[in-house]
Amino acid sequence: MNDPAHSDRHAAEPGKRTDTTLPIVVYALFLAGIVSGGxxxxVGVVMAYVYRGEGPAWLDDHYRFLIRTFWIGVLYFGVSGVLTLVLIGFLTWLLAVLWLVIRCVKGIKRLQEHRAPDDVTTWLF
Incomplete structure (x- = not known):
């Protein structure tokens, strides 16, 4: 992954600023989903689907990361919901919340640096 062409594609062009307000709003909506029941x-994933493909590659990677975060989160929280029937689901739900918070914070940090997420395809962080 130290390919210079790859890293250039996934970083902002020098001197050129891209508006990152919308993806930050989507990250915030994901975090608010913890208390709003999702x-x-x-709403955030719909926004990510609508706005992907309209910016530089590094920004599109954030939208892809957000979309994957939503669907992986649906899986993690869904499994946690089923596991609450055997009481371990409360622990897995807390782990899923922690996973979501870490993923969103890391995404926002990379977004503020005008860089793509570290690994868009990961299931973890």
Missing amino acids: LTAL
Whole structure:
């Protein structure tokens, strides 16, 4: 992954600023989904689908990262919901919340640096 062509494609061009407000809003909606039961996360993923492909490659990688975060989160929180029937689901739900917070914070940090997420395809962080 130390390919210079790859890293240039996934970083902002020097002297050129891209508006990152919308992806930050989507990250915030995902975090608010923790207390809204996922409703705001649903709004956020719709926004990510609508706006992907309209910016530089590094910004599109954030939208892809957000979309993957939503769907992986649906899986993690869904499994946690089923596991609450055997009481371990409360622990897995807390782990899923921690996973979501870490993923969003890392994404926002990279977004503020005008760089793509470290690994868009990961299931973890």
